[in-house]
Amino acid sequence: MADSSVDEDGDAEVISDINVTPLVDVVLVLLVIFMVTAPIVAARGIVVNAPTTVSGNTVSTPVQVTLTADGKLYVKGTEQRDYDTARAELQRLVAADPALKAVIAADAAVPHGEVMQAIDAVKRAGIQKFALASKKPPEDDRE
DSSP: OTTEEEOTTSOEEEOOOOOOHHHHHHHHHHHHHHHHHHHHHHHHTSOOOOOBOSSOOOOOOSEEEEEOTTSOEEETTEEESSHHHHHHHHHHHHHHOTTOEEEEEEOTTSOHHHHHHHHHHHHHTTOOEEEEOOBOOOGGGOO
16 A cells, blocks of 8 residues: 555545655755856866976966867867957956966977967956966976
């Protein structure tokens, strides 16, 4: 009698209502999980072979400008058509946070001129502090 109930008179009554409260709870938990993890997954989805440098510290920043080996330009994980649209997006972000900092991550195969254009777009957007991303060499190559 899993799908019926007995009332006061002893008559069996079929339960025809679906309890949606647990379903709503699960959906809301999944929504929160996706909202928290989506920006993290998007930022890590762009693979760049950064040049190796001996010096340099880890910088945590909310804005990353990425140049890939195939010539694509990203701001905060969103692909941009060109440097003008990237600058416009950066200006929008600076309007929300004037103390914004940026990290420019470029693949080692990206030409120097492209990196300079990215630096110019960051500076013209009003970002005063920025860094160039690199990866540290293995311990035995530091000499």
